[in-house]
Amino acid sequence: MRIETHLAQIGTKKEPKTGAINFPVYFATAYEHIGGVSTGFDYTRTANPTRQVLEQSIAALEEGDAGFACSSGMAAIQTVMGLFSQGDHLIVSLDLYGGTYRLFEQVLSRYGLTFSWVDLRDLSQVEQAIQPNTKAIFIETLTNPLIQVINLEEICQLAKRQQLLTIVDNTFMTPYLQQPIKWGADIVLHSATKYLGGHNDVLAGLIVSKGEELSERIGFLHNSIGATLAPLDAWLLMRGMKTLALRMNQHLANARELALFLNQHPLVEKVFYPSFDPEGRQILTKQARGFSGIFSFRLKDENLVRPFLEHLEVISFAESLGGVESLITHPATQTHADMPDELCQKIGICGRLVRISVGIEHIEDLQQDIAQALKKADQIIRRSGLS
Amino acid sequence: MKKETIALHNGNEIDPYTGAASIPIYQASTYHQFSLEHPNQFDYARSGNPTREALENAIAKLEGGCRGFAFASGMAAISTTFLLFSHNDHLIVSKDVYGGTYRLLTQVLTRLGIEVTFVDTTDLQAVEAAIRPNTKGIYIETPSNPLLKVSNLSLLAELAKAYQLLTIVDNTFLTPYYQQPLKLGIDVVVHSATKFIGGHSDVVAGLVVVKEDEIAEKISFLQNSFGAILGVQDSWLILRGLKTLPVRMKNSSKSAKVIADWLEQHPAVQRVYYTGLESHEGHKLQAEQASGHGAVLSFDVGSEEKAKQILNRVRLPLVAVSLGAVESILSYPAMMSHASMPREVRLQYGISDGLLRLSVGLEDVEDLIADLEQALSVKSLLVTSEGRR
Numbered sequence: 001m002r003i004e005t006h007l008a009q010i011g012t013k014k015e016p017k018t019g020a021i022n023f024p025v026y027f028a029t030a031y032e033h034i035g036g037v038s039t040g041f042d043y044t045r046t047a048n049p050t051r052q053v054l055e056q057s058i059a060a061l062e063e064g065d066a067g068f069a070c071s072s073g074m075a076a077i078q079t080v081m082g083l084f085s086q087g088d089h090l091i092v093s094l095d096l097y098g099g100t101y102r103l104f105e106q107v108l109s110r111y112g113l114t115f116s117w118v119d120l121r122d123l124s125q126v127e128q129a130i131q132p133n134t135k136a137i138f139i140e141t142l143t144n145p146l147i148q149v150i151n152l153e154e155i156c157q158l159a160k161r162q163q164l165l166t167i168v169d170n171t172f173m174t175p176y177l178q179q180p181i182k183w184g185a186d187i188v189l190h191s192a193t194k195y196l197g198g199h200n201d202v203l204a205g206l207i208v209s210k211g212e213e214l215s216e217r218i219g220f221l222h223n224s225i226g227a228t229l230a231p232l233d234a235w236l237l238m239r240g241m242k243t244l245a246l247r248m249n250q251h252l253a254n255a256r257e258l259a260l261f262l263n264q265h266p267l268v269e270k271v272f273y274p275s276f277d278p279e280g281r282q283i284l285t286k287q288a289r290g291f292s293g294i295f296s297f298r299l300k301d302e303n304l305v306r307p308f309l310e311h312l313e314v315i316s317f318a319e320s321l322g323g324v325e326s327l328i329t330h331p332a333t334q335t336h337a338d339m340p341d342e343l344c345q346k347i348g349i350c351g352r353l354v355r356i357s358v359g360i361e362h363i364e365d366l367q368q369d370i371a372q373a374l375k376k377a378d379q380i381i382r383r384s385g386l387s
Numbered sequence: 388m389k390k391e392t393i394a395l396h397n398g399n400e401i402d403p404y405t406g407a408a409s410i411p412i413y414q415a416s417t418y419h420q421f422s423l424e425h426p427n428q429f430d431y432a433r434s435g436n437p438t439r440e441a442l443e444n445a446i447a448k449l450e451g452g453c454r455g456f457a458f459a460s461g462m463a464a465i466s467t468t469f470l471l472f473s474h475n476d477h478l479i480v481s482k483d484v485y486g487g488t489y490r491l492l493t494q495v496l497t498r499l500g501i502e503v504t505f506v507d508t509t510d511l512q513a514v515e516a517a518i519r520p521n522t523k524g525i526y527i528e529t530p531s532n533p534l535l536k537v538s539n540l541s542l543l544a545e546l547a548k549a550y551q552l553l554t555i556v557d558n559t560f561l562t563p564y565y566q567q568p569l570k571l572g573i574d575v576v577v578h579s580a581t582k583f584i585g586g587h588s589d590v591v592a593g594l595v596v597v598k599e600d601e602i603a604e605k606i607s608f609l610q611n612s613f614g615a616i617l618g619v620q621d622s623w624l625i626l627r628g629l630k631t632l633p634v635r636m637k638n639s640s641k642s643a644k645v646i647a648d649w650l651e652q653h654p655a656v657q658r659v660y661y662t663g664l665e666s667h668e669g670h671k672l673q674a675e676q677a678s679g680h681g682a683v684l685s686f687d688v689g690s691e692e693k694a695k696q697i698l699n700r701v702r703l704p705l706v707a708v709s710l711g712a713v714e715s716i717l718s719y720p721a722m723m724s725h726a727s728m729p730r731e732v733r734l735q736y737g738i739s740d741g742l743l744r745l746s747v748g749l750e751d752v753e754d755l756i757a758d759l760e761q762a763l764s765v766k767s768l769l770v771t772s773e774g775r776r
């Protein structure tokens with residue numbers, strides 16, 4: 001079955017009693033042991049029928065063996081991190097979501113876990129970072145916010161040789177564009193708050209695992225830690241996923257046009273979009289179906305940033321991405337505020353960097369909005385003599 | 388103001404924009420920022436959401452704390468609270484804590500370098516004797532599950548202060564309606580709000596309330612970083628449940644006492660555990676530190692066989708995991724809440740094979756007694772599941 005079909009059919013034919021095409025929301029927390037035996041559902045933290053449909057769907061979409069739904073993307077990441085024990089070491093994408101950085105360095109480091117931050121595009125650096133106690137490689141690709149591309153097949157092969165787990169945060173791509181398990185990944189993570197939900201109205205995280213033993217361990221952690229997704233949110237997420245393919249096609253088309261437009265703009269220094277990075281482009285052409293709908297760009301002058309953001313009329317200045325509405329974020333003060341300046345500099349996150357999640361509005365309205373806001377910003381700083 | 392009133396009027400029940408008498412469900416995951424320099428209070432729903440905040444404020448008021456936090460489940464609340472500690476820290480934990488807490492501690496947190504000693508926290512000397520140089524906290528469940536042992540919260544808080552330990556109380560069984568641990572000197576209260584606070588068997592949720600700003604800051608950081616937050620719709624449902632918490636608790640506790648008295652007289656019952664009974668060793672202390680005895684009781688029918696017979700024959704209570712709902716729930720700790728505890732440990736803790744736990748709901752108490760009577764009094768052991776609907 002093709003992925004579009006899978007997506008549209010989420011939850012169908014699963015409710016034999018009524019035939020409801022749309023799977024019901026089960027709010028019940030407790031399940032009666034009818035005739036003294038469990039129906040397979042006991043307590044909703046452990047398993048909930050609505051959540052289970054979602055979990056089975058994402059497992060199928062990512063071609064993994066088991067899926068787990070969590071209360072947020074961060075909760076999914078923390079649940080997976082429960083696999084490790086004190087003394088373990090992980091190799092992590094240098095450029096990655098600030099919240100993941102915060103969790104690793106400010107919470108998990110207190111539990112005896114250590115992390116090496118490595119540019120995963122360079123395999124020799126990865127190899128050098130491996131220590132006797134290294135247990136896993138944590139990969140974000142595309143990376144956030146610099147949209148770098150990591151070669152999943154190569155890095156997963158390296159990990160296999162060294163008996164390391166590979167964990168891929170697939171938030172920016174979704175299984176519609178990229179299926180990391182096909183390239184050898186063991187675990188796939190999502191902030192489903194983003195493209196999978198797609199409407200900026202649910203906070204959710206998903207985990208997909210490959211292999212029975214690993215799936216069992218994650219299932220144990222999911223229930224024990226208890227950061228599970230609420231049934232209504234599971235239902236909203238499935239509702240969003242039904243239109244994932246359509247939305248992604250539009251996000252991709254709009255992002256491409258907007259990236260080309262900004263690449264020509266005199267006030268823009270650089271656009272971070274896979275098409276403009278020959279190496280990244282080559283890898284993505286092989287391992288994915290498209291370039292995602294998010295990219296970043298660096299303005300020529302830091303003074304432009306504030307008036308530019310404040311004068312946008314269509315696009316919202318808000319933290320998050322992947323929704324039908326276009327959003328612009330300022331990584332240095334929002335998503336990556338908890339990353340130390342030094343590391344930000346090393347990666348290339350500066351005050352002039354802006355990340356856009358391109359929505360499904362009409363492309364001309366988006367272009368015009370950005371053009372007028374940049375123009376106003378330019379006038380303002382010229383007038384105040386800042387430039 | 389009395390708790391009955393606070394449950395309804397705590398400053399979070401009215402939407403400030405429209406005056407709506409029920410706070411709206413803000414489903415938005417993110418918030419537009421009108422200015423880079425002056426960000427709004429809300430930026431991203433994991434960090435803060437108006438509906439969730441209304442619940443967080445309401446529970447803080449009811450517990451008499453400075454700040455509340457809502458989580459995806461009781462376990463998520465407890466997992467987040469334990470993140471206050473670091474590897475090589477040692478904790479003292481009530482011996483018969485909820486099975487899920489026991490599992491989290493022994494199978495997840497010990498791997499991350501947290502050391503745990505399980506102690507009978509009703510015995511103050513045993514607690515003091517367990518304190519080590521690296522002890523950082525005491526985690527107490529009172530009354531405990533399922534034997535309803537009562538720990539002395541004021542004395543434990545005093546002891547903890549003397550050694551600079553953080554005290555955490557799981558207040559699920561009594562709720563702030565009957566017990567306010569923060570007022571007795573405890574630092575942090577956790578709840579499985581799935582139980583009495585939600586009260587309708589329709590939401591899984593956890594809550595944390597803290598006494599002081601310093602810990603509030605840390606929990607707030609952890610709540611956002613780990614991200615095990617409560618969904619918005621669920622926050623709203625819990626707020627809705629909270630409004631009837633006092634009346635539900637009162638009614639169910641009254642019935643629980645009647646049932647406990649009745650069970651105590653029943654020839655098929657070997658022992659009844661309910662703090663409202665004078666025969667319970669924690670009766671007096673409970674009456675001092677709490678304003679009621681709650682709606683959960685346990686009783687021992689002697690054997691696994693007899694317990695299963697009753698589980699098969701009752702018609703009114705749900706036979707299920709969980710407790711604290713409008714519906715009565717009968718559960719079998721040995722195979723349900725404490726299934727993850729090894730049998731030897733379980734027996735040693737007094738959780739026998741014939742122990743049943745009843746969470747009393749809002750049904751008529753005479754109907755409940757009549758149902759228990761027919762389930763208990765059958766002599767034959769050849770009962771099959773036919774007795775069940």
Ligand SMILES: Cc1ncc(COP(=O)(O)O)c(C=O)c1O
Pocket residue numbers: 072073074075097099100140144169171172190191192193203204205433614
């Ligand atoms: C790549 C990536 N991973 C993880 C997360 C965390 O997910 P959530 O915000 O749903 O907790 C985010 C976004 O916030 C993200 O962009």
Ligand SMILES: Cc1ncc(COP(=O)(O)O)c(C=O)c1O
Pocket residue numbers: 045226460461462463485487528532557559560578579580581591592593709
């Ligand atoms: C006393 C107690 N604490 C904590 C929990 C865990 O809460 P939850 O099931 O909401 O995760 C439970 C019940 O399951 C409980 O009974």
